[in-house]
Amino acid sequence: MTGVTYTELARVGSYPIVQHSQSKQLFVAWYNAATRQVVRGSLATGNLADAVIKVQSLVDQGMQGDPRPYLKAAGPMTLRMILEAHRPYIAKLASAEAEAIHIAQFLNSDLADKKVVTIVPKDWEGLRDRWLAEGKTIGTISRRISTARSALRRAHDNGEITSFRKVPEFRTKNHMRSAKPKGAILSIAELARLYDAFEEPHLQIWYAFLLGTAARTAAILDLQLGSFERDPALVMLNPEGRPQSTKWRPCLPIHQHLAPWVEQLPPGRAVTWRGRPVKSVKKGRAAAVTRAGLDPRANSYSVRHSLGRFMQRKRVDREQIAIWLGHIAPPESPETTLIYSPYEPEFLIDAKRATAEFVAEIAARAKTPLLEPPPAVTMMWQLRRQRTKRDD
Numbered sequence: 001m002t003g004v005t006y007t008e009l010a011r012v013g014s015y016p017i018v019q020h021s022q023s024k025q026l027f028v029a030w031y032n033a034a035t036r037q038v039v040r041g042s043l044a045t046g047n048l049a050d051a052v053i054k055v056q057s058l059v060d061q062g063m064q065g066d067p068r069p070y071l072k073a074a075g076p077m078t079l080r081m082i083l084e085a086h087r088p089y090i091a092k093l094a095s096a097e098a099e100a101i102h103i104a105q106f107l108n109s110d111l112a113d114k115k116v117v118t119i120v121p122k123d124w125e126g127l128r129d130r131w132l133a134e135g136k137t138i139g140t141i142s143r144r145i146s147t148a149r150s151a152l153r154r155a156h157d158n159g160e161i162t163s164f165r166k167v168p169e170f171r172t173k174n175h176m177r178s179a180k181p182k183g184a185i186l187s188i189a190e191l192a193r194l195y196d197a198f199e200e201p202h203l204q205i206w207y208a209f210l211l212g213t214a215a216r217t218a219a220i221l222d223l224q225l226g227s228f229e230r231d232p233a234l235v236m237l238n239p240e241g242r243p244q245s246t247k248w249r250p251c252l253p254i255h256q257h258l259a260p261w262v263e264q265l266p267p268g269r270a271v272t273w274r275g276r277p278v279k280s281v282k283k284g285r286a287a288a289v290t291r292a293g294l295d296p297r298a299n300s301y302s303v304r305h306s307l308g309r310f311m312q313r314k315r316v317d318r319e320q321i322a323i324w325l326g327h328i329a330p331p332e333s334p335e336t337t338l339i340y341s342p343y344e345p346e347f348l349i350d351a352k353r354a355t356a357e358f359v360a361e362i363a364a365r366a367k368t369p370l371l372e373p374p375p376a377v378t379m380m381w382q383l384r385r386q387r388t389k390r391d392d
Contacts, residue, residue: 006040009048013059015067017043017051026051028058028067041068045081049113053077077161079119079148080112085160086151095245102147116152116164124168142171183301188358190294191306192365197288201376202273205261206281208370209270210300211359212258213237214307214325217300219249221278223270228254228262234342235262237326248326251342253349255356257363260372266384275387307358314354324351 006018006027016029018040026048027040043051057077058067083103090099106112111119111127124145131141149167156164186194191211198204209220219237227236235258238249254262269277289298304325311321322328341347363370373381 010052012052012055015055017055028055050078050081077115078113079116080107082116082151082155099147102144105144106148116161120165121168128170138171183299183305184295184297185305186298186302188361189365192362193292194288194294195366195370196368197292200284201380202271202278203281203284204374204377206271208261210303211362213252214304221271225265225267248329250323250326253347253352255352257356257359257371264373264381266381267388310358311351311354316350316354320348320351324348
């Protein structure tokens with residue numbers, strides 16, 4: 001290849017670390033006396049700190065001459081290397097976006113370039129304290145650290161590192177008991193005011209399915225015509241082929257107040273804006289919360305909390321509530337299989353009845369139609385059907 005040069009960036013022992021002029025990847029170089037040539041071996045990184053640690057590990061072992069047979073064995077040695085090697089694994093997870101954000105937070109921390117074997121509990125404690133000082137909750141910090149813990153375990157299981165010290169868990173049971181709800185608790189009247197404050201049809205659709213299922217927003221934004229079955233009437237909140245995560249997406253029965261929305265739903269995603277799937281409703285939701293004069297903390301969790309409390313007042317069995325909200329997976333014991341089978345007539349019957357009453361009470365206080373799609377939604381869906389016919 002013409003025009004390629006290598007620039008020396010650092011030297012560790014007798015080994016120069018050089019950078020490829022085009023790819024910017026780093027190589028370790030050495031002189032081969034037999035061929036009288038300078039030879040280079042890839043360090044599989046473009047990060048100089050990572051490259052230095054890799055080569056230093058070889059020097060520490062007394063390596064001389066051709067280091068290539070030992071480069072792979074040297075493996076990732078810093079937390080940065082471990083997390084970067086973890087990316088292909090998390091890309092396949094349902095929580096990939098959140099995991100990637102967690103990795104980014106670590107890569108910006110002072111732990112990133114520390115050797116894994118040198119990281120001790122006080123390092124994690126220091127990072128925890130810095131994040132707490134930035135206003136992060138212990139729950140957020142715990143979720144971030146769980147990503148690093150998973151990456152380290154995976155690297156150890158794959159033989160990429162020989163050992164690492166235990167990564168502490170900072171979120172105790174007392175923290176979980178005392179944690180504040182993620183969203184403001186809203187009354188039936190306030191939930192109705194919020195619905196009336198949504199001006200755009202795609203937000204009305206999102207909120208109607210939220211009220212009718214209390215599903216997490218990510219699950220609602222994944223809904224499409226194929227997510228629904230007619231006989232029996234069910235909504236599959238977890239798309240086919242998507243692995244379930246700890247935030248379980250249940251299959252729920254469709255109650256009578258949600259049915260009209262499902263019946264009019266055109267092909268494609270349920271929640272779209274200008275013909276494209278919606279990725280986030282945060283801005284629209286926040287604007288509606290402001291227009292409605294509600295607590296700024298009001299969000300989708302407000303509906304989940306409110307429905308959960310409503311169900312408790314209606315004496316719904318706690319296990320049904322937990323399954324409906326996706327807090328637990330349906331039990332698998334033989335005694336409960338029939339009770340929690342989606343194709344049984346009594347499937348989540350009490351939770352279904354309570355949710356229908358919940359929606360009816362909100363509809364009775366709202367000015368915008370809720371028991372069936374309002375005119376703006378009906379018109380948008382009609383236009384979508386017409387465009388689909390033209391395209392066909």
